[in-house]
Amino acid sequence: MPFSEQERQEWLAQKRRRDRPKACFFDQDPIGVCVYCNAPFGMADGVVIGGIPICDDCDECEGF
Secondary structure: OOOOHHHHHHHHHHHHHHHOOOHHHHOOOOOEEOOOOOOEEOOOOEEEEOOEEEEHHHHOOOOO
């Protein structure tokens, strides 16, 4: 039995809500400010090694 377009759209909306990452993971308070680009970052967006904060963008640079 084929689904109507409305049923398909409702199913897709429910799937997107299920697949969406948890808000608490991305809505973080900054834990550091990158020493290279001076951008604040949260726990999932960078590292602090030996007291030196580095964001993921700068950490992935080849010259680092």
